[in-house]
Amino acid sequence: MERKLLHWWFVAIGLLVLIYGCQTISREMSPGEMLYRAKCSSCHSVIATSSYDRQEWRLYIDKYGKKMTDDEKRIVLEYLVKPD
Amino acid sequence: MLLAVRKGTIVYVMLILVLLVVNSAKADRRGYVWTYEYQTMPKGESELEYYLTHKVPDVHKYDEKNTWEHQAEYEYGLTDRWDISIYQRWKQTNTKTDDKFEYTGTKVRTRYRLGEKDMYPLDTLLYLEYIKPDSSNEAEIMEGKLILAKDFGKFNIAYNQILKVGINNKGGNENEYAFGMNYEFNPSWKAGFESAGNYTEDKYYIGPTVSWAGEKLWVGIGVLRGLNDRSDDFRARLIMGIPF
Numbered sequence: 001m002e003r004k005l006l007h008w009w010f011v012a013i014g015l016l017v018l019i020y021g022c023q024t025i026s027r028e029m030s031p032g033e034m035l036y037r038a039k040c041s042s043c044h045s046v047i048a049t050s051s052y053d054r055q056e057w058r059l060y061i062d063k064y065g066k067k068m069t070d071d072e073k074r075i076v077l078e079y080l081v082k083p084d
Numbered sequence: 085m086l087l088a089v090r091k092g093t094i095v096y097v098m099l100i101l102v103l104l105v106v107n108s109a110k111a112d113r114r115g116y117v118w119t120y121e122y123q124t125m126p127k128g129e130s131e132l133e134y135y136l137t138h139k140v141p142d143v144h145k146y147d148e149k150n151t152w153e154h155q156a157e158y159e160y161g162l163t164d165r166w167d168i169s170i171y172q173r174w175k176q177t178n179t180k181t182d183d184k185f186e187y188t189g190t191k192v193r194t195r196y197r198l199g200e201k202d203m204y205p206l207d208t209l210l211y212l213e214y215i216k217p218d219s220s221n222e223a224e225i226m227e228g229k230l231i232l233a234k235d236f237g238k239f240n241i242a243y244n245q246i247l248k249v250g251i252n253n254k255g256g257n258e259n260e261y262a263f264g265m266n267y268e269f270n271p272s273w274k275a276g277f278e279s280a281g282n283y284t285e286d287k288y289y290i291g292p293t294v295s296w297a298g299e300k301l302w303v304g305i306g307v308l309r310g311l312n313d314r315s316d317d318f319r320a321r322l323i324m325g326i327p328f
Contacts, residue, residue: 009245041200042112
């Protein structure tokens with residue numbers, strides 16, 4: 001059983017090294033996109049930026065981002081209406 | 085028996101009271117009940133979670149032994165990627181001759197997400213937990229989890245590799261896993277299946293899970309059946325989260 005244990009940890013750590021050792025396969029993200037993903041993708045999957053217009057996004061951010069600061073809301077909104 | 089149930093209801097009453105006074109949305113909403121996914125509490129926010137787990141070693145001898153475990157957890161986000169939490173645990177054990185309700189101990193936990201969703205080919209979360217049993221005869225445990233997850237549109241998969249190490253010479257090492265796959269029908273509803281098990285003890289389980297989220301509350305319910313004689317025949321878990 002100890003052997004099995006080791007085996008799984010090697011697989012797991014191997015995977016990690018593969019993922020993080022390989023810079024080229026990581027994706028660059030703007031601060032706006034990171035903040036959007038941090039604040040808005042914990043309850044549901046990431047909703048595509050093109051799904052709504054500025055007005056609608058503003059309402060959703062107000063509804064679901066009650067604890068976000070005004071600055072954070074602005075950064076997320078700017079990203080959602082103009083993703084780069 | 086009745087007395088034991090009454091003690092258990094204290095936990096419910098406490099949670100319902102909290103539910104009545106909270107009024108904001110922000111959560112560590114769970115799509116699974118046995119498997120951890122790629123999620124931490126956002127910075128400065130907190131949540132109360134209640135877990136109820138029912139275990140039945142042998143369904144044909146339900147009266148001979150079954151247990152109800154209660155767990156209350158408070159979570160707090162230190163940063164958008166790093167959170168901490170503390171748990172209190174109770175357990176009711178029903179046997180033919182005796183029903184007992186006892187406080188089983190406490191746990192502290194921390195989780196860290198290595199990036200935002202999709203930044204890397206696999207979303208990776210590191211999880212570390214210290215389990216302190218109330219009884220000095222039981223093992224104090226350090227539990228590490230490597231959580232690998234990925235969203236494919238509305239589909240999600242998550243795998244947890246779990247290592248438990250007894251740190252007071254009372255328990256050996258155990259290697260466990262949990263795996264989940266689900267589909268998000270809309271932002272409120274997710275459904276899928278999970279499998280959990282213990283490689284060290286050769287115990288394996290599989291079963292369905294559904295999860296619902298509203299603005300002030302989320303709930304997940306899952307059942308498992310054991311896949312061999314060493315496993316419990318049946319397990320069920322409900323988790324309720326109340327962000328505030």
